[in-house]
Amino acid sequence: MPGPELADISTEELDGLAERYLAPNYGKRIGLPIALIRGSGCWGYTPEGDKYLDFLGGIAVCVLGHCHPAVTRAIADQAERLLHASNLFLTEPQVRLAQMLVEHSFAEQAFFCNSGAEANEAALKLAKKIAQDRGETQRYEVVSLQDSFHGRTIATLSATGQTKLQEGFKPLLPGVNYLPINDVQAAHELIGERTCAVIVEPIQGESGVRPVGEEYLRMLRELCTERGAALILDEIQSGMGRTGKLFAFEHAGIEPDIVTLAKGLGNGMPIGAMLAKRETMSHLSPGSHGSTFGGNPVACAAALATLETLFEENLMERVQELSEHLFRQLKELRKAFPKRIREIRGLGLMVGVELDEAASVHRALLERGILTNCVRGKTIRLLPPFIITRAEIDLFIGELRAILAEEES
Numbered sequence: 462m463p464g465p466e467l468a469d470i471s472t473e474e475l476d477g478l479a480e481r482y483l484a485p486n487y488g489k490r491i492g493l494p495i496a497l498i499r500g501s502g503c504w505g506y507t508p509e510g511d512k513y514l515d516f517l518g519g520i521a522v523c524v525l526g527h528c529h530p531a532v533t534r535a536i537a538d539q540a541e542r543l544l545h546a547s548n549l550f551l552t553e554p555q556v557r558l559a560q561m562l563v564e565h566s567f568a569e570q571a572f573f574c575n576s577g578a579e580a581n582e583a584a585l586k587l588a589k590k591i592a593q594d595r596g597e598t599q600r601y602e603v604v605s606l607q608d609s610f611h612g613r614t615i616a617t618l619s620a621t622g623q624t625k626l627q628e629g630f631k632p633l634l635p636g637v638n639y640l641p642i643n644d645v646q647a648a649h650e651l652i653g654e655r656t657c658a659v660i661v662e663p664i665q666g667e668s669g670v671r672p673v674g675e676e677y678l679r680m681l682r683e684l685c686t687e688r689g690a691a692l693i694l695d696e697i698q699s700g701m702g703r704t705g706k707l708f709a710f711e712h713a714g715i716e717p718d719i720v721t722l723a724k725g726l727g728n729g730m731p732i733g734a735m736l737a738k739r740e741t742m743s744h745l746s747p748g749s750h751g752s753t754f755g756g757n758p759v760a761c762a763a764a765l766a767t768l769e770t771l772f773e774e775n776l777m778e779r780v781q782e783l784s785e786h787l788f789r790q791l792k793e794l795r796k797a798f799p800k801r802i803r804e805i806r807g808l809g810l811m812v813g814v815e816l817d818e819a820a821s822v823h824r825a826l827l828e829r830g831i832l833t834n835c836v837r838g839k840t841i842r843l844l845p846p847f848i849i850t851r852a853e854i855d856l857f858i859g860e861l862r863a864i865l866a867e868e869e870s
């Protein structure tokens with residue numbers, strides 16, 4: 462593994478250059494400047510040779526861990542053959558990836574883009590287009606959930622139910638309404654003949670790992686069908702096997718009209734996707750939407766290798782087993798520290814540990830060599846790669862226990 466001799470630059474130097482040359486939108490990132498120069502499995506390495514156990518996986522991206530050999534090989538092979546072609550021409554990885562996604566889902570066709578925001582942007586456009594094609598010109602409103610997160614473009618920020626993130630960017634898209642999560646009556650009142658789309662994360666990730674509930678999802682499905690709105694399920698964080706099934710909505714036994722994917726799809730290569738049935742997708746008529754890089758052969762080759770590995774190595778079953786192990790240990794920890802740990806939420810390997818105050822625990826975990834994420838100062842978010850071992854989970858639990866015990870002493 463890399464030692465200091467392999468690093469071209471120190472963390473301190475990088476931090477200084479970043480401060481000078483990068484836009485300040487990420488602020489001080491996680492508080493401590495940490496630079497990663499190499500990753501392997503569930504571990505990330507710094508220029509100084511320190512190593513971190515990655516319980517965040519690049520925010521739900523590295524589902525197979527860092528630099529999985531199958532993905533790295535697929536990227537290298539494809540990069541030697543054809544790096545880019547544009548969508549004026551056919552490329553095999555894009556078509557094969559669409560085929561594979563279709564063969565493992567309710568969908569019949571796929572559209573590819575480069576990020577989660579772009580996938581949701583495409584979904585919102587498609588929902589509008591469906592209504593317009595039907596002559597329903599007044600059906601352009603979007604319903605989303607309070608505390609949701611759907612991206613940072615103007616349309617997806619408009620659909621994001623968090624006023625704090627919208628500050629400074631108004632006016633946003635007109636006609637977006639936010640439902641209080643699990644409020645059935647509000648859903649009946651807000652979803653109506655002007656609603657073209659209802660967009661929902663089956664598990665809200667950015668607001669602290671909050672499952673919206675299977676019954677609520679089923680109710681939204683019925684309501685959308687009844688009122689003629691497209692149900693868009695944003696599986697950008699919860700998809701790709703993270704909950705033990707390829708899509709989190711499968712737990713509720715429903716089918717969306719449109720599903721969006723990104724993050725884990727390319728295991729680190731930037732790629733987003735929108736999936737739907739052929740009839741729904743037919744409204745994306747020639748020339749109506751597009752992307753120069755969308756469906757890029759290298760990104761698609763990485764995604765194909767990721768999906769193949771996911772299925773060949775039964776990693777979704779592994780997610781379920783590891784999840785049971787992780788939840789069991791977290792629940793024990795909660796019993797030991799009932800005042801500090803308020804709630805443990807999530808599904809599969811998408812887990813939120815809510816504390817009365819989490820920022821100090823997040824920092825202490827970093828200092829002990831574990832990467833997690835602190836959401837809204839209260840929740841430690843865990844999104845480890847699916848290849849994490851029981852021993853690595855135990856290591857994390859041991860450190861968390863030691864931090865909470867140290868606080869008490």
Ligand SMILES: Cc1ncc(COP(=O)(O)O)c(C=O)c1O
Pocket residue numbers: 576577578579581610611612613662666667695696697698699723724
């Ligand atoms: C549920 C969800 N939707 C959309 C996005 C936006 O994805 P991206 O950052 O790739 O644009 C994210 C990113 O965190 C997300 O978690």
